[in-house]
Amino acid sequence: MAEKQKLIEIKNLKQYFPVGHGQVIKAVDGVTFDIYKGETLGLVGESGCGKSTTGRTIIGLYQATDGEVLFNGVSVHAKKSSQELKELKRKMQMIFQDPYASLNPRMTVADIIAEGIDIHGLAKTKEERMKRVYELLETVGLNREHANRYPHEFSGGQRQRIGIARALAVEPEFIIADEPISALDVSIQAQVVNLMKKLQREKGLTYLFIAHDLSMVKYISDRIGVMYFGKMVELAEAEELYRNPIHPYTKALLSAIPLPDPETERVRRRTVYDPSQHNYKEGELLEFREITPGHFVLCSEEEYKKYKAMYS
């Protein structure tokens, strides 16, 4: 990335869900970050931390409670004409976790892939439509004989490829991949990740890669954001985050990953994160602050000074 151009800007995004009795769940609670053109931003955290909700709100599957998402400078959630909305939706696509649940079992693979092409009128004739489908199938490593089959005839890895082909069909610029490999076997995970990287190189795609498998996230991402209870607690370049984690939660998370090496496993010490360890005072302002260039941590003024002294 010679020149970092912001593709997505997320500003103080909040997504609350009412759960009755006047209570709300703050699934995403004031998250701010940018995604640059052509990069892969990894988003990690435990289940319930709001990483998937963040992804779904960015793409407009939920109406944000507060805050803003700008795609190429245009707000995703602002009122738009249906034409503008359609155009925006074409540029952002999503790949889902469960390749079994996200493909309509009653549609053939060709129809699943071509649905977006039909909606956006990207093919003028039937022949052109099928040609696109065949191309897409080949791009994701399937072959044209697969076009007339149904999803149940495919393995998990193949289905995920169909999901990727469907997302690519409308030539998006930005793809949100919500745990795209979690349901797959190890050897198949590597195939899908290699495919995603190849497509990124060829088409200049930008990814938001949501996952809880940290080693795969590190491998695919340029930068990684760590979420905890609806807030982003740390954001840094992938390598930097693993080498110099600053926020205690990130440290705890990294120390919990079992590595495929029996010797390190025998001596591994896990650190446990306790939110009360910060000893924040009543009403203390927590902000996302830059400790070293490009490395942001959610911290108080006091912690900021401490981190600054320790790490730079």
Next chain:
Amino acid sequence: MEKLLEVKDLQVSFQTYGGEVQAVRGVSFHLNKGETLAIVGESGSGKSVTSQTIMRLIPTPPGKIKSGQIIFNGEDLAKKTDKEMEAIRGKDIGMIFQDPMTSLNPTMKVGHQIMEVLIKHLKMDKAAAKERAIELLRLVGIPMPEKRVNQYPHEFSGGMRQRAMIAVALASNPKLLIADEPTTALDVTIQAQILELMKDLQKKMGTSIIFITHDLGVVANVADRVAVMYAGKIVEMGTVDEIFYDPRHPYTWGLLASMPSLDSDDKAELAAIPGTPPDLTNPPKGDAFAPRNPYAMKIDFELEPPMFKISDTHYAATWLLHPDAPKVEPPEAVKKRLRQLSSNYPQPVIVKESE
């Protein structure tokens, strides 16, 4: 060391409309007292069927134990009737499943599900069983067990449910615990807690564990020995060090190489294993892994490789270990792991059929 379980040449098939699926095709292994054996492999490799056959949880029909023995405590489980198995299942052998939401009964209080085991197998009365249930919940690290014992599974979080299931499985002090992907659905931090809990309980109770997983990080963490399964067969088996520092089978190499490593900033393409596992209705001739194996030789497509013994504890079924086989270099990512292990024989030895 004392053997608790010995599986000999187990073959399990399922009758389907598409023909007979040979899910397990001749699996032999043993498990010592107090040890943890990890079974690794992709979905469809037969690892879950193997463990469910030990528990005799395979529905028959369509499933069928075609041959083989499962010697547990000196008795052959493969020959037991359903009625006889009821006395063993849940008592001598406990099982933990991947998804605690579907394996705990949603209409029963968690405490009752633990008490059920105690009352049936240990013949406790209700009051004593309840007390023990609270104790067990405390043992598996559930806070406020007196309150939790009267709650339903939906009131528990995922990690708590998995702990509750471990409490159910351990209630009768089983000699063998079969854990089928117990942490796959959990977050890493919760996974780490559950693994620590299982190891801790194993130390206290001396339980033997069969741990089924596809996560090699988890294997390195929990296992004493590892069996790698592919297409219904064990292709490599050894101590955890032998499998991670001296792997011999190309499939094990493939598994190890397809994982990105956390401590390197290497962004080279991952060494994915191409293709997909074979269809076990018509298992391929020769070595089932051959079509996906970059090291496959002509003989791999013709004749099934025999088991070679690399040390007293290390076995691998690949023609590459044959004295006539050409020397090959394992993938880069695997080469970095290799170490010279002193326990190895000077030359791999073919294991004879009769052994």
